[in-house]
Amino acid sequence: MAEFTLKIRRYDPQSGEAPYWDEHTIELEPHRSVLEGLLQAKAKTDGSIGVRCSCRAAICGSCGVRINGQPGLACHTHLDAAAARSEDGVITVEPMGNMPVIRDLIVDMDAVHWKKIQRVTPWLINKTPIPEREYIVPRESMVDVTQTAACIQCGACVSDCLTMEVDPLFVGPAALAKAYRFVGDPRDAEHESRLKDLSEDPHGIYDCTHCFKCIEACPKGVAPMNQIMRLRRIAGSDHHIVDRNNGHRHEAAFGTLVKDHGLLWEAELLPRSYGGDSWFGKFAPAAGLELVASLPAITKALLRGKVTPMGALKPHKIPKEDLAAVQRIYDVIESRDERIELNLYITGTDAENAENPVETVAAAAPSAGDEEGLTR
Amino acid sequence: MPAYDVLIIGAGLAGQRAALAAAQKGASVAIMSKVHPVRSHSVAAAGGINAAVNPADDWRSHAYDTVKGSDFLGDQDAIEIMCREAPLEVMHLEHIGVTFHRNEKGEIDLRAFGGASMKRTAYVADITGQALLHVLYEQMMKFHEVIDRYEEWFVTSLVIDDNGHCVGVVSRDIRDGKLQTFSAKSVILASGGAGQCFKPTTNALICTGDGIAQAYKAGAPLMDMEMIQYHPTTLAENGFLITEGARGEGAHLLNSKGERFMEKYAPNKMELASRDVVSRAEQTEILEGRGVGPEGSGIWLDITVVPKRRTLEALREIVNIGKDFAGVDITREPIMIQPGMHYIMGGVKTDVNGATPIPGLYAAGEVACVSVHGGNRLGANSLLDTLIFGRRSGEHAAERAVGMPMPTASLDAQRRDEEQTAEILSRPKTGRRVSEIKEELGTTMNRYVAVFREEAGLQTAHEIVRRLKEEAKTAYVDDKGTVFNQDVLGAIELDYMLTCAEAIVVAAIERKESRGAQFRTDYPERNDAEWLKHIDVSRNGAETPHLSYSPVTITQWQPEERKY
Ligand SMILES: Cc1cc2nc3c(=O)[nH]c(=O)nc-3n(C[C@H](O)[C@H](O)[C@H](O)COP(=O)(O)OP(=O)(O)OC[C@H]3O[C@@H](n4cnc5c(N)ncnc54)[C@H](O)[C@@H]3O)c2cc1C
Ligand code: SF4
Ligand code: SF4
Numbered sequence: 001m002a003e004f005t006l007k008i009r010r011y012d013p014q015s016g017e018a019p020y021w022d023e024h025t026i027e028l029e030p031h032r033s034v035l036e037g038l039l040q041a042k043a044k045t046d047g048s049i050g051v052r053c054s055c056r057a058a059i060c061g062s063c064g065v066r067i068n069g070q071p072g073l074a075c076h077t078h079l080d081a082a083a084a085r086s087e088d089g090v091i092t093v094e095p096m097g098n099m100p101v102i103r104d105l106i107v108d109m110d111a112v113h114w115k116k117i118q119r120v121t122p123w124l125i126n127k128t129p130i131p132e133r134e135y136i137v138p139r140e141s142m143v144d145v146t147q148t149a150a151c152i153q154c155g156a157c158v159s160d161c162l163t164m165e166v167d168p169l170f171v172g173p174a175a176l177a178k179a180y181r182f183v184g185d186p187r188d189a190e191h192e193s194r195l196k197d198l199s200e201d202p203h204g205i206y207d208c209t210h211c212f213k214c215i216e217a218c219p220k221g222v223a224p225m226n227q228i229m230r231l232r233r234i235a236g237s238d239h240h241i242v243d244r245n246n247g248h249r250h251e252a253a254f255g256t257l258v259k260d261h262g263l264l265w266e267a268e269l270l271p272r273s274y275g276g277d278s279w280f281g282k283f284a285p286a287a288g289l290e291l292v293a294s295l296p297a298i299t300k301a302l303l304r305g306k307v308t309p310m311g312a313l314k315p316h317k318i319p320k321e322d323l324a325a326v327q328r329i330y331d332v333i334e335s336r337d338e339r340i341e342l343n344l345y346i347t348g349t350d351a352e353n354a355e356n357p358v359e360t361v362a363a364a365a366p367s368a369g370d371e372e373g374l375t376r
Numbered sequence: 377m378p379a380y381d382v383l384i385i386g387a388g389l390a391g392q393r394a395a396l397a398a399a400q401k402g403a404s405v406a407i408m409s410k411v412h413p414v415r416s417h418s419v420a421a422a423g424g425i426n427a428a429v430n431p432a433d434d435w436r437s438h439a440y441d442t443v444k445g446s447d448f449l450g451d452q453d454a455i456e457i458m459c460r461e462a463p464l465e466v467m468h469l470e471h472i473g474v475t476f477h478r479n480e481k482g483e484i485d486l487r488a489f490g491g492a493s494m495k496r497t498a499y500v501a502d503i504t505g506q507a508l509l510h511v512l513y514e515q516m517m518k519f520h521e522v523i524d525r526y527e528e529w530f531v532t533s534l535v536i537d538d539n540g541h542c543v544g545v546v547s548r549d550i551r552d553g554k555l556q557t558f559s560a561k562s563v564i565l566a567s568g569g570a571g572q573c574f575k576p577t578t579n580a581l582i583c584t585g586d587g588i589a590q591a592y593k594a595g596a597p598l599m600d601m602e603m604i605q606y607h608p609t610t611l612a613e614n615g616f617l618i619t620e621g622a623r624g625e626g627a628h629l630l631n632s633k634g635e636r637f638m639e640k641y642a643p644n645k646m647e648l649a650s651r652d653v654v655s656r657a658e659q660t661e662i663l664e665g666r667g668v669g670p671e672g673s674g675i676w677l678d679i680t681v682v683p684k685r686r687t688l689e690a691l692r693e694i695v696n697i698g699k700d701f702a703g704v705d706i707t708r709e710p711i712m713i714q715p716g717m718h719y720i721m722g723g724v725k726t727d728v729n730g731a732t733p734i735p736g737l738y739a740a741g742e743v744a745c746v747s748v749h750g751g752n753r754l755g756a757n758s759l760l761d762t763l764i765f766g767r768r769s770g771e772h773a774a775e776r777a778v779g780m781p782m783p784t785a786s787l788d789a790q791r792r793d794e795e796q797t798a799e800i801l802s803r804p805k806t807g808r809r810v811s812e813i814k815e816e817l818g819t820t821m822n823r824y825v826a827v828f829r830e831e832a833g834l835q836t837a838h839e840i841v842r843r844l845k846e847e848a849k850t851a852y853v854d855d856k857g858t859v860f861n862q863d864v865l866g867a868i869e870l871d872y873m874l875t876c877a878e879a880i881v882v883a884a885i886e887r888k889e890s891r892g893a894q895f896r897t898d899y900p901e902r903n904d905a906e907w908l909k910h911i912d913v914s915r916n917g918a919e920t921p922h923l924s925y926s927p928v929t930i931t932q933w934q935p936e937e938r939k940y
């Protein structure tokens with residue numbers, strides 16, 4: 001048994017008062033969850049603490065909160081780990097972000113999360129004819145979409161999505177992961193129209209700013225950002241959808257910039273997105289408009305130290321041999337007949353997994369400094 | 377006042393399946409749940425769903441396994457219906473989007489499960505319940521214009537009219553605390569089990585037997601309430617479930633001497649004997665001093681014998697549970713488990729269409745007792761039960777509504793419930809805390825009404841439950857507000873749990889034999905001559921439950937000795 005202090009963000013809409021912090025000391029084994037801590041405080045001292053919960057086992061998706069500022073499930077966070085991560089050993093628990101608070105730790109998921117889910121036509125549209133028995137589909141395809149079907153709709157990814165903070169209309173990580181669940185499903189008849197819809201929506205798949213927050217937040221390995229990237233690849237490369245927002249070219253610009261310079265060069269990103277790799281295209285008027293439109297996101301990124309102004313304007317330099325290694329990776333991958341999609345749900349973190357595609361790529365690309373590796 | 381042809385209480389698998397079926401029949405439908413539908417406890421089901429979809433299989437074989445699993449207490453007409461309709465239901469689920477795991481040929485793959493004579497369990501990794509529940513909810517979103525959803529509404533009472541018909545419900549909008557009466561031609565209870573009467577349990581915090589208690593209070597009989605399933609593999613520490621799928625994939629059970637002790641108890645099926653048999657074997661090993669762990673109260677479950685790749689692909693969730701909740705890497709070392717309360721075979725008595733003896737009231741899923749599970753449910757038969765009887769009750773309730781005038785539910789029940797809430801809020805601080813009473817109930821039930829039972833212990837349990845019922849009347853709550861007042865709901869749920877617990881205990885005292893999950897050390901044999909019958913528990917206006925019997929329906933399979 002050990003003692004822990006929970007600092008809980010409370011809010012009672014009926015009191016007419018602003019939210020406040022409320023501290024409780026609880027006693028539990030260190031590997032018990034923050035949820036168990038909250039429930040002990042509720043049971044022993046204050047039954048009015050509002051928190052949604054049911055399964056206690058990270059499967060029902062009820063208990064999404066922010067712990068020490070990070071979104072996640074209360075039942076999936078150990079007390080000792082949470083205490084260790086906080087600066088003063090006090091575990092702070094707050095409601096999730098990007099959604100209105102109803103009371104204490106309870107947020108209005110209907111107003112945000114579920115609306116966005118409904119937005120992506122979240123049901124299978126059957127390929128016809130519907131067979132009498134099951135659809136015969138490749139084994140891998142079902143395992144693949146199970147990664148996104150494993151989403152428990154907890155909202156943790158929505159809570160801290162950077163894009164959603166600046167653009168509340170962004171369809172968002174969970175809903176887009178849900179969209180992949182159908183686009184990746186060989187039984188669905190509407191892959192193309194789904195992709196077109198989400199490409200052309202200015203708040204769709206090209207609105208994501210790759211901040212990785214949703215991958216970090218997700219307790220079920222759904223990796224929403226990866227699914228968004230897969231949607232983009234399928235939309236752009238397989239269905240050749242040129243979206244109104246120029247997102248696919250913008251995406252391609254990321255790829256070619258890294259290929260040419262080894263690192264991202266932010267100042268070159270927009271011009272290249274509009275002109276592709278040609279020099280004239282950089283003067284496309286739309287590029288300027290887009291730049292203005294992206295100012296809030298860029299400012300936010302600057303404020304958070306994600307990019308520095310100097311760093312963004314100058315191309316970044318990396319050692320020549322590193323650049324060569326990067327370019328080798330491109331060669332290896334681009335020369336493949338088949339695109340290998342990384343599915344975390346199957347590969348997980350298991351280093352011993354022999355068919356892990358990450359390892360295959362790493363093995364095929366010679367390490368930096370390798371003499372032979374320098375010649376292209 | 378809102379009024380519907382069919383009003384469904386509970387949005388787990390049974391409730392959502394019923395809603396779809398009723399809507400397809402053209403009825404006006406609403407579905408109501410105290411948590412958002414995808415938070416329903418069905419989401420936790422791991423292992424899979426049984427159906428004889430393999431052409432080499434036969435539904436009769438599935439039915440026989442189920443009858444045998446039930447220790448011949450299951451009603452064979454209902455079991456036949458469930459097993460015969462199972463393959464079609466699984467295909468329907470596949471068509472609406474469930475990502476069932478495939479074999480190399482691209483067909484639905486099947487895994488082995490306890491008590492089954494062949495591989496018959498379709499699955500989605502070990503998140504089958506989640507996969508099914510979320511797909512049904514996709515259908516709710518698809519048909520949102522046809523099916524009204526009341527999410528985070530807590531039903532407090534059934535409304536029964538002067539003719540004894542069920543004509544609606546009273547429900548509390550959790551968001552603002554207001555009570556509302558709903559009228560309905562038919563009400564379907566699909567509000568799940570009562571696992572929280574026990575501690576520890578594999579069941580979620582919301583499984584508080586609300587529907588069982590509400591039906592009982594409205595005068596409907598309960599059946600098979602003594603039959604409480606203890607699952608053989610729950611985490612010693614907190615009661616979490618390790619799916620039977622683990623043993624289905626080949627995992628072993630070992631005692632402190634490293635022996636696969638199931639050899640002694642079930643030489644043919646070993647770890648895959650039916651659950652009551654395996655749990656009893658484990659408990660016997662523990663009682664005879666061959667348990668593991670500091671107190672000798674556990675058993676090793678060794679999953680390292682399953683190929684690692686397979687474990688990571690098909691048992692992903694328990695890899696995580698082992699890591700996150702027990703600090704064990706199950707691919708490298710055995711994990712300590714013990715039998716733990718898991719499922720309630722009994723419930724509101726229904727016919728094969730889900731109809732209860734109260735006209736207009738239906739029940740389906742874990743809240744109901746058809747009885748397809750009898751004395752012991754086979755793993756992966758419960759999801760099937762929720763879907764088959766959920767659908768049948770939805771269809772039947774919709775058909776009943778055709779041509780029937782819409783009743784108007786009286787507001788008396790709502791007034792009563794309003795008074796009850798006000799009374800709870802006004803209780804003085806001198807009472808015990810709700811959480812304390814709940815804790816004492818759970819540990820009492822788990823001590824005396826568990827794998828092995830005997831008269832004196834059961835009587836003690838009954839006395840304690842009766843005392844707790846008195847104490848619950850003055851239990852104190854902190855929260856006096858109306859927005860998301862979970863405290864007041866907790867007090868109401870406590871009352872439901874105590875009602876269920878009493879029914880369980882009196883039925884266990886009544887059955888003086890050992891059958892299925894009920895093992896009486898003072899009556900260790902099965903006694904078909906006297907006890908091949910269901911025990912019904914009903915209120916009949918009296919304070920203590922009234923007991924009666926109903927016959928077991930036997931169609932093709934005569935009772936025989938049960939060996940695994
Ligand atoms: C950990 C675990 C694993 C399992 N694995 C399997 C498996 O692999 N295979 C299998 O066949 N079975 C399995 N089971 C059993 C199976 O999951 C359940 O029996 C089944 O899902 C019950 O479904 P249901 O629809 O009857 O109820 P639930 O899913 O429990 O739904 C009950 C619904 O009723 C609502 N409700 C309750 N009270 C009220 C109220 N007062 N007012 C309004 N709404 C209310 C709830 O909000 C919820 O929506 C498992 C069970 C557990 C605990
Ligand atoms: S990666 Fe994209 S979707 Fe994910 S949190 Fe960041 S902006 Fe949102
Ligand atoms: S993607 Fe992950 S974090 Fe987002 S809702 Fe689903 S489970 Fe939660």
Ligand code: FES
Binds near residue numbers: 061
């Ligand atoms: S309580 Fe179910 S996810 Fe945390």
